[in-house]
Every structure is written in C-alpha cells, then in structure tokens.
Amino acid sequence: MSVGIIKTNRWFVSTTIFALLIVAILLSVGIALANGQADISIGEVYQILFYKLSNGLYGSIAGLSEANVNIVWFVRAPRVLLSIFVGMGLAISGAVMQAVVQNPLADPYILGISSGASLGATFAILVGFGGSALVLQLGLSFGAFVGAGLATILVLVLSSIGGRMTSTKLVLSGTIVSALCSSVSNLIVYLASNAEGMKTVAFWSMGSLASASWNKLTFIVLIVSIVTVFFLSQYRILNTLLLGDEVASTLGVKLTFYRRLYMILAALLTSIIVANSGMIGFVGLIIPHIVRGVSGSDHRLLMPMTALTGALFLIWADVIARATLHGVELPIGIITAIIGAPIFIYIIVKRQYNFGG
C-alpha cells in the first residue's frame, strides 16, 4: 500500500505534475474550441484566442471568416470556460466535503443540495414565480439556488439537534432531507401534469453547459475563484480534520467553527454551480479520489491538483457530450456518470488503494 505516488523529491515531482496539468488544460481548451458542428481548425482557434485575449494587440484574424471567429469567441469560448470553472468548483467542493465529514464517500451533494435544488427547479418550472419567458429562465436558476440553500440549512440544523454535530448525524440528515425534497418534487410533478414542464425539469436535472454566455460567466467565475482560493489556503486545517474530531481539537483547531464554515462555503459553491448547470454528478466524488492516488491525502498538494484535474475532466466530458451523437447534444451529467461509475468501481475493487493511501 502506498501513500500517493509522490514521496521522494516531492518538490520536483509535484511541480512537474502541475506543469503537465496546466499544459493539458491549455491543449484541451484548443481541442474543445475546435470541436463542434462548424469545421474550425485548432490553428485557427489559437489564432482567434491570441487575438481576442490580447485585445487585438498580438496576432491577427485577417483571412478568417467572421462567422468562425464569432462561433469560437461568442459560442464556444464561454462554454469551455464554464466547464473549467464548474469542474474546478465541483471537485474542490467534493474534496472539502470528504474531509469535513471524514468520509471518502462524501460528495458535493451530500447535504441534500441535489434534491433541494431539484425541488426548487421543479417548483420554478411547474408552479413558477409568474412572469415572462425571461423570468422563467432566471426563475429556474433562482429556484434551484434557493432550494439548495434551504435544504443545506435544514440538514445543518437537523444534524445539530441534541448537541454536537457529528459526521454520522450529517449523513443521516442529508438522507432524510433528500427523501423529503424528492417526495415534494414528485407531488408537484404529479399534481401539475404538465408534460412540457416535466421535460424541462428532467433535462435540467441531467446537467448542461449549453446556456453559457459571457454575461452569465462573470458571477460564477468570480465565486468559484474566490472560494477555491480560500480553500487552497486552508490545507493545514483540512489535514487536521482527517485525524478525527478529538485529535483536531487537541491540535488547537476550533472544530465546530471550521466544519460549519467549510460546509456552508462548499454548499454555496455547489448551489451556484447547480443553479447554473444543473446536476452534474460524480465529478466531486471521483476526482479527489483519483488525485489522492497521486498526491496522497495532504491537502497542500491535493487541493490544487484536484482543482486542475476537475477542470480538465469537465472540459473533456463536455467535448464528449457534444461529439458523441451527430447533431444532438447529450446532457453532460449522463457523460460524467458513464465515465465516473466504472472509475469508482475500479477504485473500490483495487484494494491497495486505501482512500488516499
């Protein structure tokens, strides 16, 4: 049994891995931007990127069709960028949840976020907050976000009943709240008997990055960046959380405070992502596992590697979602689950992998 691959010459090996991940992400962005209905070469893609990113200072786009430039810059680029930040946020949120509840099977949705968001989205679509089509689109995100937030609060309150919050109580409360939210969602669906609306709810729940646009990106990029940077700085406390409640507190960590803070921030991160892109499963569960196999459980390496790997994973999941069927786009949640489930089975079956060891 090994504790991650990186043991000797840590600095050199980990720097190399970070460099490789960043290069892989840059190359993948090019491939992802070139991929799609319109035939655009990777060379053209980088030409457009250089020109646009330097605000026209370097390179030129003379000789390229304006349509291609617009497709790359206004249609595909926001979407690829969204996939990077959604992947990063879900992976980071998963790694934090796993440390906080000291359970390697935790994922970003453990606090009932998924079912809460589904309930909120179902309510928004089938009952609605009233108003036009524009409000409907916003209402879906708003409903999902509020639902996720309320579910999280309910889980935190439930698990604090009767004194100290424990991991077991958290997981059980999450299960209860999920069951409750699903049944209310089902009730709404049953009573509404609105076929079109049900379809919208179903598609939303499978996840999609299709709604990406430059305007909507700012907010999610900002939130994911801030929360991710914050969690990267918390490696010391995250490490002590792995040792269990009592040991963490004898090492001087204010356990209750940090546990609550981390859960609320991770839940906020996940809720915003879910409200934006629907349910994208398995990313937050498997990415930290895969990374632990390389970095070990030390969060100083684990967190940044998880962020980059999550981004890389979701870029490719979205490429596959767009490329699998000609002319039709598959929901990305289906892709991540189809890739993720076998990987997870492999991780469990391969016995010498002992959750970070």
Next chain:
Amino acid sequence: MKLTVDALNLTIGDQQILKDISVQTQEGQFVGLIGSNGSGKSTLLKAIYKTLKPDSGEIHLGDMNILKSTEKKVAQQVSVVSQFNELSFDLTVEQMVLLGRTPHKSLLEQDTQADFDLVEQALEKTGLIRYKKRSYLSLSGGEKQRVVLARAITQEPRFMILDEPTNHLDIRYQLDILETVKALNIGILAALHNLEQAANYCDIIYALKDGQVIGCGTPETLLTESLIEEIYGVKCSIYHHPITGGLGFHYYFEKE
C-alpha cells in the same frame, strides 16, 4: 508546569460524572490517575484538554486559565496521547507527525527546516525513523500508538496528558511508551490501568471513584490493599518484588 484543577463538576446528559474534583501536580511530576471503568478518569482528562465543558470549577496550567483560553493557546502548551484511532484517509508517518506543529503555525505559514528537524527528533525518540515514509494505516497497533506519541512530542508541549496510552499494546511497547514519556521530563498526567506500571512510573497517584478523588499520594503510601478493594472490588495482596524491589500486586476473589 503546574496543573491545578479546582472543584470541577461535569455533567453528561443527566448524569454527574465529575463531582467536585480537585487535582494538583507540581513542576515536572509524573502524576497518575487510577480508578475503575467509569470512574471519571477520561472525563477529567477531556475536561482538561477542552473536549468536554465542565459545569463549574477552574483549571489552570502555570498562569494560563485553560477554560478561558482558545484551543490553539492550550494546544501550544499541552499535548494529548489517547488511544490511536483508525482513519478514513491515509497519511505517511512523517505527515502525521508533522501535524503536531499545527498549533504553532498561523494560516499559510510554511513548514520550516526547524519543523522537519523536530519531526526527525520525535521519530528518533520513538524508534520510528525507519517508518518515516510508511503509510500510517499499514502499521500495527503499537506502531500507530508510537506515531501518536511522536506527534505529541513534535507539538513541543510543556505538559502532556495520556489517556490509557498502553491499552492493547504488547509489553514491549507498553514499556517503550512509558519510558519515552518519562524521559521527556515535563509534567505528565496519565490515566493508567496497570497498577504495577503506575507504581513504577508515577511520582504521585490520584485514586478516583464515582467521579470523586478518594485518595492521593506516593505509590507506596496510597496503594494499599483496602484502597484497591474499594476501587476495583477485588482482594489484593501487595508485595515487594524480590528482585526489583518495586511494588507487586496479586489479585483474587475471596472464596466464600
């Protein structure tokens, strides 16, 4: 460092576990706590290292008021060795021991060469140098317990609390742990089950029963046959070991 526990009361649920307990240790003393299961030894220790909150009473270490200080301030002075726990995630022995530096670090402060030197010394003292890169979860119970001790030493404590640190260990590791702790030459408060070891290592022993102190003193004066019968409900004859001269205990049930 002197530890003073003054008139401590502690209730868990509706049961009063500690009743007006007072304990005092002097500079550099190895002080033992003995008592049957459920007598309140662990609860008292937990109150001192701030995992349980007492209803009333005061705890001072040197001039620090423990109940009013932050976890971090306390952890800079006091380290705790209780029974090792299993983890869901694995770390290397070195990473585990390095975590002992946590209370001395501010956010984002890097680990320095001095920190790694302390880790090295602690691994040396506990005989774990060869295990530095090993996975914690792959170790045996005795080895895990020594890792926990090494972490506590790396914390550079001025006082150490031990909660039945030798449980489930074979004789070699039991003695290893107690010898290492004794050699630290700092104040120690330890809950112990084995009376021979308590008599051997402790300067002063406190005897607990039903959450109260029923006696304290040096091993020779405190440990009498009647006290042991009162605490554990067994008959006991105490003798001086013919070779070491230390206290020996023979336990038996009285035949009717």
